[in-house]
Amino acid sequence: MRRSSPWLRAAAVFAYAFLYVPLLIVVVYSFNDSRLNAEWVGFTLDWYRKLASDTQMLTAAGNSLVIGLVASFVSTVLGTMAGVAMHRQRLRLLPILIFAPIAIPEILMGVSLLIFFVLLNVTLGLVSVALAHIAFCIGFVAIVVRARLAGMDETLTEAARDCGASPSRAFRYVTLPLIMPGVIAGALMAFTLSIDDFVITFFTAGAGTVTLPLQIYSMIKISVTPEVNAVSTLLMLLTLLLIIMAAKLSPSLFRSEGDAST
Amino acid sequence: MGAWLVSGPPLVYLLVFFAAPALIMVLASFRSPAEFGGLAPLVDQAGKLDLNVDSYVRFFTETVFMRVFVKSAWYATLTTLTCLLLAYPLATLIAKSSAKYRDLLLLLVILPFWSNFLIRIYAWMIILGPNAALAKLVNGIRALFGAGPVPLLFSGFAVLVCLVYVHLPFMVLPIYANLEKHDQALLDAAQDLGAGAWQRFWRITFPLSLPGVFAGAALVFIPALGIFAIPDILGGPEDTLIGNLIKQQFLETRDWPFGSVLSIALTVAALVLAGIAAWVARRGGGASRA
Amino acid sequence: MALLDIQGVTRRFGDFTAIDGVSLAIEAGEFFTLLGPSGCGKTTLLRMIAGFDLPDAGRILLNGEDLAGRPPELRPVRTVFQSYALFPHMTVEGNVAFPLQMARVPAGERKARIGAALEDVRLIGFNRRYPHELSGGQKQRVAIARALVTHPTMLLLDEPLAALDAKLREELQIELINLQKEVGIAFVYVTHDQTEALALSHRIAVMNHGRVEQLDEPSRIYGFPRTRFVADFIGHCNLLSGPVAANADGVVTVDVAGLGPVRVAVHSSIASSAQGTVALRPEKIRISASAPVDTPDNHCHGTVADLLYMGDVTVYRVETPGGSRVEALLANSQGGRAKFFEVGDAVEMSWPVNAGHFIEG
Numbered sequence: 073m074r075r076s077s078p079w080l081r082a083a084a085v086f087a088y089a090f091l092y093v094p095l096l097i098v099v100v101y102s103f104n105d106s107r108l109n110a111e112w113v114g115f116t117l118d119w120y121r122k123l124a125s126d127t128q129m130l131t132a133a134g135n136s137l138v139i140g141l142v143a144s145f146v147s148t149v150l151g152t153m154a155g156v157a158m159h160r161q162r163l164r165l166l167p168i169l170i171f172a173p174i175a176i177p178e179i180l181m182g183v184s185l186l187i188f189f190v191l192l193n194v195t196l197g198l199v200s201v202a203l204a205h206i207a208f209c210i211g212f213v214a215i216v217v218r219a220r221l222a223g224m225d226e227t228l229t230e231a232a233r234d235c236g237a238s239p240s241r242a243f244r245y246v247t248l249p250l251i252m253p254g255v256i257a258g259a260l261m262a263f264t265l266s267i268d269d270f271v272i273t274f275f276t277a278g279a280g281t282v283t284l285p286l287q288i289y290s291m292i293k294i295s296v297t298p299e300v301n302a303v304s305t306l307l308m309l310l311t312l313l314l315i316i317m318a319a320k321l322s323p324s325l326f327r328s329e330g331d332a333s334t
Numbered sequence: 335m336g337a338w339l340v341s342g343p344p345l346v347y348l349l350v351f352f353a354a355p356a357l358i359m360v361l362a363s364f365r366s367p368a369e370f371g372g373l374a375p376l377v378d379q380a381g382k383l384d385l386n387v388d389s390y391v392r393f394f395t396e397t398v399f400m401r402v403f404v405k406s407a408w409y410a411t412l413t414t415l416t417c418l419l420l421a422y423p424l425a426t427l428i429a430k431s432s433a434k435y436r437d438l439l440l441l442l443v444i445l446p447f448w449s450n451f452l453i454r455i456y457a458w459m460i461i462l463g464p465n466a467a468l469a470k471l472v473n474g475i476r477a478l479f480g481a482g483p484v485p486l487l488f489s490g491f492a493v494l495v496c497l498v499y500v501h502l503p504f505m506v507l508p509i510y511a512n513l514e515k516h517d518q519a520l521l522d523a524a525q526d527l528g529a530g531a532w533q534r535f536w537r538i539t540f541p542l543s544l545p546g547v548f549a550g551a552a553l554v555f556i557p558a559l560g561i562f563a564i565p566d567i568l569g570g571p572e573d574t575l576i577g578n579l580i581k582q583q584f585l586e587t588r589d590w591p592f593g594s595v596l597s598i599a600l601t602v603a604a605l606v607l608a609g610i611a612a613w614v615a616r617r618g619g620g621a622s623r624a
Numbered sequence: 625m626a627l628l629d630i631q632g633v634t635r636r637f638g639d640f641t642a643i644d645g646v647s648l649a650i651e652a653g654e655f656f657t658l659l660g661p662s663g664c665g666k667t668t669l670l671r672m673i674a675g676f677d678l679p680d681a682g683r684i685l686l687n688g689e690d691l692a693g694r695p696p697e698l699r700p701v702r703t704v705f706q707s708y709a710l711f712p713h714m715t716v717e718g719n720v721a722f723p724l725q726m727a728r729v730p731a732g733e734r735k736a737r738i739g740a741a742l743e744d745v746r747l748i749g750f751n752r753r754y755p756h757e758l759s760g761g762q763k764q765r766v767a768i769a770r771a772l773v774t775h776p777t778m779l780l781l782d783e784p785l786a787a788l789d790a791k792l793r794e795e796l797q798i799e800l801i802n803l804q805k806e807v808g809i810a811f812v813y814v815t816h817d818q819t820e821a822l823a824l825s826h827r828i829a830v831m832n833h834g835r836v837e838q839l840d841e842p843s844r845i846y847g848f849p850r851t852r853f854v855a856d857f858i859g860h861c862n863l864l865s866g867p868v869a870a871n872a873d874g875v876v877t878v879d880v881a882g883l884g885p886v887r888v889a890v891h892s893s894i895a896s897s898a899q900g901t902v903a904l905r906p907e908k909i910r911i912s913a914s915a916p917v918d919t920p921d922n923h924c925h926g927t928v929a930d931l932l933y934m935g936d937v938t939v940y941r942v943e944t945p946g947g948s949r950v951e952a953l954l955a956n957s958q959g960g961r962a963k964f965f966e967v968g969d970a971v972e973m974s975w976p977v978n979a980g981h982f983i984e985g
Binding site for chain 1: 337340341343344345347348349351352353354355356358359362372373420421423424426427428430441442443445446448449450451452453454455456457458459460461465467499502503556557559560561562563567577580581584585590593594597600601604605608
């Protein structure tokens with residue numbers, strides 16, 4: 073590979089700095105002994121302590137966790153089915169429904185689901201948020217699972233059937249174990265997306281229910297304290313852990329050449 | 335058949351929770367707003383079907399809404415171009431690195447994307463805040479020239495910076511994916527034929543990278559068009575975009591039919607752009623494999 | 625009653641006819657080969673026997689029973705795939721155990737049968753290894769063991785040796801012949817390699833464009849090809865064509881352009897056809913520097929235009945004064961010299977009437 077020009081490297085360094093400095097500032101100031109996020113005063117863990125006793129925040133975190141687990145489980149099951157179906161059959165409608173939620177701006181799904189739930193007299197709360205999250209997570213899981221299937225050797229399924237396995241047993245004993253890393257990576261991705269979601273949750277949560285992002289939003293709008301920094305740092309840590317786990321399980325998700333056979 | 339057992343459940347789920355709401359929203363755009371917000375009953379007291387195009391008329395006749403659309407498109411365009419300028423060198427660097435570092439460098443680009451959306455906006459609130467270093471620096475310089483202090487926060491500038499920040503990874507990845515496949519031999523041949531560095535870039539590398547550029551542009555422009563959280567938090571009163579309008583209509587003004595019209599307009603714009611992007615991708619896809 | 629009866633099977637993919645009304649019967653205990661170039665339909669036919677594809681017309685009967693409607697997992701037929709198709713997430717033992725598990729064989733009995741199967745393919749002690757730790761030949765044997773462990777009625781092999789190098793292939797060919805004798809069940813083998821087919825099979829069906837051109841024992845396929853395609857596909861063959869000049873006393877004379885009259889013995893009565901081809905194997909031609917002393921049935925002379933040195937034999941392409949090319953073959957066994965003739969040498973060629981084989985048309 074040619075040695076890249078110094079201009080190129082400077083521009084790239086600037087870009088990386090641009091990406092990471094803001095996040096680092098958030099983390100650093102979470103330990104800052106000052107209400108204002110302006111200058112460094114001293115080191116403190118106060119904001120984290122405040123976080124631990126902030127019941128609103130804890131409720132919001134709990135809600136996010138519950139919704140995340142439910143949404144990721146259901147969307148993984150449905151998304152895996154969709155991925156398998158799209159891989160095996162020439163479908164026309166399902167791919168559209170899978171890709172559309174990902175292609176259009178999130179606000180459109182949030183708003184249409186709001187009308188939908190209200191017209192059906194569904195109370196807006198944890199359930200409506202979970203249903204909404206499942207809807208947009210299915211697509212991501214389906215895409216990951218389908219990519220994993222595409223990299224798998226098709227003759228293995230035939231060999232299983234030749235050995236006496238019915239289609240469902242062939243799937244259970246041969247296909248599923250081989251795509252499992254992709255399925256789990258999809259589940260982790262769905263969980264992360266659900267925990268992080270703001271826009272769709274904003275419209276479908278109603279008045280009484282708060283998730284972590286919604287709580288952060290109201291804190292940002294109403295009274296900004298470095299408690300927000302603290303919860304942000306913890307959230308970033310959690311996401312980082314989940315992504316590392318997903319990368320270990322399905323390296324193809326993050327590999328440059330897209331080699332899905334591992 | 336067994337095939338329906340597999341494709342059925344996700345299909346049904348998405349039809350119910352994605353397609354149906356979309357159709358209901360289209361229907362809602364033809365209804366009248368209720369007195370205290372929401373939707374008026376479909377069948378009014380006289381027993382007649384209450385459907386009209388009032389909201390549509392309002393959308394097309396009151397120019398302020400068109401102006402908001404134009405402004406949103408303008409912000410999205412600026413965001414896309416800035417992202418392109420920042421992302422291209424980054425993608426080039428990653429494509430030129432050895433395989434060992436490539437995965438790491440790519441991961442570093444993607445990682446910020448996985449942090450919470452609001453955190454990323456909040457970070458810029460801090461950086462651009464009136465008491466933070468940057469504001470002090472900028473206003474200090476302005477003071478030198480005798481100009482009054484200008485707030486960095488709650489401005490179009492803040493909105494743009496954050497828009498670029500949030501969408502940058504989406505521009506880097508497709509361009510990188512395209513550049514990675516470029517054949518070094520083409521550039522060597524060009525050099526052999528007398529082309530200098532700029533010529534090689536402008537006449538060979540850039541044209542071949544256009545499919546990646548278009549893909550990245552689509553991945554940035556379309557979501558940026560519908561954004562509302564960023565202007566909501568970082569923007570001033572001048573920075574109301576389509577997303578903010580939609581949010582207002584649904585949650586504050588509660589004129590749901592009109593909000594639906596706005597949403598449909600945004601959806602149509604998004605679908606048209608996505609369609610164009612897909613068409614360009616199919617046409618240009620072969621060109622990069624020279 | 626034949627073990628496997630294929631009756632009038634046709635299979636089309638859109639405009640393309642992969643199998644065109646094929647009928648053949650396979651006997652129990654025989655090593656049967658489907659031989660042909662790629663695209664001739666042999667693999668498609670095999671897949672239909674296994675149940676992965678269904679015929680558009682015709683029937684496939686196993687022991688008199690129509691297999692239509694029976695999915696692969698319910699057919700007593702096992703396949704050895706070209707890519708081996710070993711389950712990467714299971715050990716060798718797991719792979720071989722799989723069909724037994726599907727048949728719900730109790731665990732105790734399974735162990736014994738796996739042991740026996742691995743012994744048959746000479747892979748004792750490999751139980752705990754994973755497929756990616758095995759060589760190509762070893763993977764092949766596991767695939768065979770897995771296919772045989774449930775004692776199927778018939779074994780289908782889809783070009784199983786194609787991915788192996790020549791030496792290994794020869795070794796495994798001999799092992800396959802012995803295995804088939806030991807196990808005693810019918811093997812249906814698919815290959816495009818005609819030497820392999822000739823070596824392994826009891827009977828060969830030569831296929832081309834979805835049809836069976838000839839179904840016979842290897843020696844008869846080689847010695848008495850029924851069509852030009854079969855003659856050309858199997859080994860080297862001179863195809864001397866032309867109008868039939870005479871047909872009397874069991875000898876047909878074909879007037880070959882550039883060569884002259886070629887006389888060939890015919891065993892059955894040939895309907896008087898206008899055109900004919902004499903299929904003449906190069907090794908049946910006597911080639912020498914000097915003219916023959918006796919009066920051979922067929923005789924011509926020419927110049928060596930090309931030669932192909934193959935180590936054990938040399939193929940000489942001789943050009944006749946009339947412009948025709950005839951291939952003759954000589955073993956390089958006579959001590960000392962590597963080749964007998966060089967390019968440009970004048971040679972005499974002769975052969976008797978029963979050296980060639982007459983094909984109508």
